[in-house]
Amino acid sequence: MMTALQTEAHPDGVGIVQRQYLTWTEALPLESGQRLGPLTIAFETYGRLNQARSNAILLLHALSGDAHAAGRHSPADRKPGWWDSMVGPGRPFDTSRYFVICSNVIGGCMGSTGPASRDPRTGQPYGARFPVVTIGDMVRAQTRLIDALGIEQLLAVAGGSMGGFQALEWATAYPGRVGGALLLATSARSAAQTIAWNSIGRRAIMSDPRWRGGDYYGHEPPSDGLAVARMIGHVTYLSEISLEEKFGRRLQGAREPAFSLEREFAIESYLDYQGASFNARFDANSYLYITKAMDYWDLPARYGSLEAAMARVQARTLLISFTSDWLYPTAESRAIADALTRQGRPVEHVELPSTAGHDAFLVDEAAQRPIITAFLDELATTLL
Amino acid sequence: MMTALQTEAHPDGVGIVQRQYLTWTEALPLESGQRLGPLTIAFETYGRLNQARSNAILLLHALSGDAHAAGRHSPADRKPGWWDSMVGPGRPFDTSRYFVICSNVIGGCMGSTGPASRDPRTGQPYGARFPVVTIGDMVRAQTRLIDALGIEQLLAVAGGSMGGFQALEWATAYPGRVGGALLLATSARSAAQTIAWNSIGRRAIMSDPRWRGGDYYGHEPPSDGLAVARMIGHVTYLSEISLEEKFGRRLQGAREPAFSLEREFAIESYLDYQGASFNARFDANSYLYITKAMDYWDLPARYGSLEAAMARVQARTLLISFTSDWLYPTAESRAIADALTRQGRPVEHVELPSTAGHDAFLVDEAAQRPIITAFLDELATTLL
DSSP states (O other): OHHHHHHHSTTTSOOBOOOEEEEESSOEEOTTSOEEOSEEEEEEEESOOOTTSOOEEEEEOOTTOOSOOSSBSSTTOSSOOTTGGGBSTTSSBOTTTOEEEEEOOTTOSSSSSOTTSBOTTTSSBOGGGSOOOOHHHHHHHHHHHHHHTTOSSBSEEEEETHHHHHHHHHHHHSGGGBSEEEEESOOSBOOHHHHHHHHHHHHHHHTSGGGGGGOOTTSOOOHHHHHHHHHHHHHHHSOHHHHHHHTTTOBSSOSSOOOSSSOOBHHHHHHHHHHHHHHTTOOHHHHHHHHHHHHHOBHHHHHSSHHHHHHTOOSEEEEEEETTOSSSOHHHHHHHHHHHHHTTOOEEEEEEOOSSGGGHHHHOHHHHHHHHHHHHHHHHHHHO | OHHHHHHHSTTTSOOBOOOEEEEESSOEEOTTSOEEOSEEEEEEEESOOOTTSOOEEEEEOOTTOOSOOSSBSSTTOSSOOTTGGGBSTTSSBOTTTOEEEEEOOTTOSSSSSOTTSBOTTTSSBOGGGSOOOOHHHHHHHHHHHHHHTTOSSEEEEEEETHHHHHHHHHHHHSGGGEEEEEEESOOSBOOHHHHHHHHHHHHHHHTSGGGGGGOOTTSOOOHHHHHHHHHHHHHHHSOHHHHHHHTTTOBSSOSSOOOSSSOOBHHHHHHHHHHHHHHHHOOHHHHHHHHHHHHHOBHHHHHSSHHHHHTTOOSEEEEEEETTOSSSOHHHHHHHHHHHHHTTOOEEEEEEOOSSGGGHHHHOHHHHHHHHHHHHHHHHHHHO
C-alpha cells in the first residue's frame, strides 16, 4: 500500500498544488435570462503554459468533482486530486509538456460561486435564490478563466460524465477555441432515466425538513436527503456485475442475519459510508443545482439535431465508453461518433470492456492511459 | 375506453368479490426464532373448489400487491384487482375450471397481520416491534390458509417478482403440495443491486422524521420517505427504452424550461404521482418489512446450491422472463431453468421480447396469455 501511495505522490505526480481564485465584478449573463455576479472561479493549474500559449488542456469535472484534479494541497493530505493518476510528468496529461487547468463549476461548492455564496442583494447565502445554471453557463464562465489566462485556443478539453457534457459544450459553442475533445462515458443529452434518478435525489433533499427551503446555512444541513441522493447515484455509477463481485450478499461483520430492520449487508454499509462521506464534503444545494443543469443538457435540441450540433465541431474528438456503463451507455458515445463521422470530422471511438459500470472512466485507468496519451500526442504534433 | 372496461368487468370477469379473513390464535413460528400471533390472513377466492379439491391455484403477489387479484369489491370500484385480466371465466386462470386463491402476505398492510396490526403484548400497533419475516414465513403462513380450505395439493402456484419468490418457496419447501409452478420475472435470490435499491428506500423512510421509530400510527405518516422509496422502485420496474418512449425529455404542461428547482419534466410528474398514490394505499412500515424479506431471499444458500434447491422441486415449472427486465434479468430465470433441467425436472422457460422492463409481467398480458393457458391446460389434463 505504501509503495502505491508513494508512486502517486511527488516527485512522480505534480506534488503540492494550490487552489487559485479569480473574481469578476461584472455579472455573467445566464441562459435563463438572469445574471450572476460577482463571479468567482476556483481553479488549479499543473505544468507551465508555453510561450505560444498553445499547450493548455482544460479538465472538466463530473457532478461531485472539483478544481482539485491532481497533486495534494499539503503533504498531510490523505488523497490526491480526483484525476491524479492521469496528470503529472510522464502521465497522459503530461505536465512536462502540457499546461493543465481544472476549475470548479459555477453552482458548485468547492470555491466557485454557488448557492452557498453570499448573495450581494441580501448579504446572506443565496440558498434556493441562486439562479438555475446550465452546462452552457458553466462553460461560459470557464471562457472568462481561459481568457484571463491569456489562452486563445485550448489544445484540448477533457472530461467524463458531466465533464463530457462540458467538453461537448466547448467543442460546439466555441469550436475555434478547442483543438481536441476527449469525451469519456458521456452523452449529448440527459435521458429520461437520468432525469428520473436526479429528480428523486432532489426530492429526497428538498423533503428533508432540515433543507428549510434552501436556507440551512448556519443550521444542520439536510444530510439525510443528501445521503439518499448520493446512495442512489452510487448504485447508478456501478454495474450489477461489479456490485455482485464487490459485495454480493455478504453480511457486514456477521455470519448470520440479524433479523432486524437495520442495515446488515456489506452493500448497505458501503452505501451508508458513501452517503456520510459525501455529506462531509458536499453542499446539498449544489447537488440540486448541478443535477438540474445536467437534466437540462440537450445538445440536439439546441441545434435542431445531433447532426447539426456535431457539424459545428472543429476539434479532433476521442470518445471512450465502457461496456457495463448503463447510466451513459456506450450507444450514446457511438451516436456522437457516428454523427461526427457523417459530418466528415476526425473522430475515434473506443469502447472498453469493463465491469466497473459508469465509474470505469475514473477507475479503469490502465486501459485508458495509452489511448489518451496517443490522442494527445497526435494533437500536440499538429498544434504545438 | 368504456368497451375495454366492460370487457374486464362482470360478466366477463369474476364480478363482485369479497375479501375474507381467517385468524389463528396459535402463534406462527418464524425463521428468526420469534413467534407471530394471533395471525390473520386476508384472502379472496374466485371460482369453485371441485369435489376432489384438486383444482386450486394460489396466486402470489409482489411487493406492493394484495389479496385482491381480480374483480371489484363494489360496482363503483374504479379499478379491478391487480391481475384481473388474467383471472376469470375463459381467462388463463379460468374460474370456470379452477378455484383461484390469493392472500395478502404477512408483514403487509392489506388485511393480513403486519406492523400496523395490534401487538397483543401492548395493545398498540406493532410498528417496528413487528418481527422481521421472511419469504419462508410468508409461505408458511399461507400453508395454514390452504390447510383451512381443505386443500392438500395445489394444482399450481403462480407469481411474478416477489410473488415468484413465494412460488419458488412453495415448490421447494412443500414440493408434494404443488403440481405446477408458474414463475414470472423472478429470481432464486436477491442480488446485491436489489438489496441496494431496497436499502436506500428503507433509509429514505426511516430518516423521515415522521417515521418516529415506526410509531407514527395516529400521526402523520412518513409520506416523503415512502414516496422516495416508491419512486426509486418505479424506475427499476421500467426500462430505459420505455422511459424514453413514454416520457423522453418532454416537459409537463410547458414548452420552455422554467429554470427552477421544481419538477418540470413529464417523468418527474409521473414519479411524483406514483409516490403520492402509493402513500394513499400503502403503509411505510410494511414497505420496510416486505423489502427486508426480499433482501433475505436466497434459495441457493438455504439448500447449499441452486442445484440442490431445484432437486427438491416436484412441480412442473414454467418460467417467463422479459428481455428488458434489468431488476430480475432473464439470466436469473435461465439459471433456474437450467438447474431444473439438469435435475431432470419438467421445465419450460419462455423469454418474451418486451420494452416494458420488470413491469412487463403485469402489463404485457397478451403475450403471456396463451403460454399460461397452455401450461395450466397441461397441468389440468394430468392432475384434475
